[in-house]
Amino acid sequence: MNFKILKSSSNTKARITEFTLPHGKILTPIFMPVGTNGSVKAVKHKTLSDSGINLILSNTYHLYLRPGSDIIKKAGGLHNFISWQHNILTDSGGFQIFSLAPFRKITKDRIKFRSHIDGSYHTLTPEDVIELQRVFKSDILMPLDVCTAPDTEYKKAVNAMKITHDWAARSIEYWKRYKQEWGGQLFGIVQGNFYKDLRKESAEYISSLDFPGIAIGGLSVGEPFDIFKDFLEYTAGLIDKSKPHYLMGIGTPEYIIEAIENGIDMFDCVYPTRIARNGTLFTWNGKIAIKKENFAEEFKPIEEKCSCFACKNYSRAFIRHLFKTNEILGPMLATEHNLTFINDLISEIRSSIETDTFMDFKKRFLGSYGSN
């Protein structure tokens, strides 16, 4: 994978790194848009690649249920199936089974659950989940893990962590048998809920295994921002620094900045794309809800400093009109804009790390963006 740290901030843990995946080189920090079903909702693949995005996230659980791995196998893998020749990280689906399955039972060696689509019964082992991602030919694979809610009692958190660790070891063993086939990289996931001793144990254990990258899971699951920051800082400080760091499921500009400050290299989130579809847009002066009446006659772009297609061609008034009339173009333009905004934010952050002025940038950004 050839992981290299290109630049480190002197007064924070922020860093610029690069590594190579089967479908091209990754420069971090990087935000991965979420395309659960192989499509980032409301945007074409070309729109993504044109704006420099070369790593998206898909979901093993969703793709396993629909269309099923047989079809993806017949298509020649996920890249061919969805017609995306850049990198794909596939999440395992542990989080989905945790968050949405109406029925689930986790035992020591497998997970049983019912489909959210038709209620059908399914069983997956950690090996099955790696096998699915092998069929997909994912560039980054994630192992099945057990995610827990913030209010989970200690004993249950311990149990979930132990199962996660056991499955991590099994996943890596299975992956090692086949990884040469296509070069996909398996990341480990740190759990431990909101207990520092468990976070420490998990970070150390996952770091001790032979994963090419380390992910932090189980954060940003409903806890207050201060708790998130506390556990992020604590956990990120304990993972192997010679590997890429991936914080799962964030976020907003504030969360992203916090993550980068703590040495996180990669993150993914539905937030920018989902709020876009729901009519909320990022600007350097904070978010705006474009459907509000006060934008009805604003003939300027969403964000003057933005170079996205929406900002180059359309006014706030028109985009509001698209949303009010329920035109599909509204969510499309909004999504493109929000992804561009996050990309621009991250490239500014990268520049600030280059010049070792990350904290100055953070202060300046939050000063104008606000902390909403």
Add this chain to the structure above:
RNA sequence: UCCCCUGUAGCUCAGCCGGUAGAGCGGGUGGCUGUUAACCACUAGGUCGGCAGUUCGAGUCUGUCCGGGGGAG
């Protein structure tokens, strides 16, 4: 001039045999963080055209005036 229909929230309209009003849209607010989400939740607006009757009680019945729409001449 006569006849019929009609006047209820910003808009379009519901309100059975009378018991002090609702919806959709629009407005406002909040939410969305390893996607079951172009979604969800909450909220503000009405002396029911005016006046006078009947009635214990009228948006609902009666009279009349005013404003719309249609028809006949």
